[in-house]
Amino acid sequence: MRVLKELFEKNKKWADKVKAKNPDFFTNLSKQQNPEYLWIGCSDSRVPANEIVDMLPGEIFVHRNIANLVVHTDLNCLSVIQYAVEVLKVKHIIVCGHYGCGGIKAAMDNKDHGLIDNWLRNISDIHRYYREHIDSLKDDNEKINLLCELNVIEQVANVCHTTIVQNAWRSGQKLAVHGWIYSIEDGILKDLNVCTTNLDEISQTHRIK
Numbered sequence: 001m002r003v004l005k006e007l008f009e010k011n012k013k014w015a016d017k018v019k020a021k022n023p024d025f026f027t028n029l030s031k032q033q034n035p036e037y038l039w040i041g042c043s044d045s046r047v048p049a050n051e052i053v054d055m056l057p058g059e060i061f062v063h064r065n066i067a068n069l070v071v072h073t074d075l076n077c078l079s080v081i082q083y084a085v086e087v088l089k090v091k092h093i094i095v096c097g098h099y100g101c102g103g104i105k106a107a108m109d110n111k112d113h114g115l116i117d118n119w120l121r122n123i124s125d126i127h128r129y130y131r132e133h134i135d136s137l138k139d140d141n142e143k144i145n146l147l148c149e150l151n152v153i154e155q156v157a158n159v160c161h162t163t164i165v166q167n168a169w170r171s172g173q174k175l176a177v178h179g180w181i182y183s184i185e186d187g188i189l190k191d192l193n194v195c196t197t198n199l200d201e202i203s204q205t206h207r208i209k
């Protein structure tokens, strides 16, 4: 119980496998990281960023939380975005949700889940904005999956509304913000076509002049 031997054995095997393919891999990586992508995804164990897009360590900078939320006062997420944009100069920020998300389900079931309900309130707000559209669907899973998509679209807007992203655009930095959704059932990603690349594409109410 005190030492997870199996995980250390797996780690050794994995490191050996990577080194067998590229003996300098870890030495080169230890000198710098230069990822082109920031991934903001759900903490769900079935949605691991690197594996889904088949990328090696060093290729993708990652922030994950329950239901892939970007909350304007979340210093953790904002610090990740700031570091990724200002220091690493990533070219793309990807907000990736997934169908059947437990966070979205919990936000919709009106039960008491304890402290986490305060986090899930952010999703309930989105539910309220789109209540008519969501309630027009009959099937519960369809409702959940629609809110999973709408949540990604809202979080893309939240990323774009940060002072960090707006200031990057104002200074001419090339940066695209994408909204994707992943299906756990078949392992396939879908682009929600909300890619945003400049200040003119965001709402006037949130735009810095």
Ligand code: CO
Binding pocket: 042, 043, 044, 066, 067, 068, 098, 100, 101, 102, 103, 104
């Ligand atoms: Co989830």
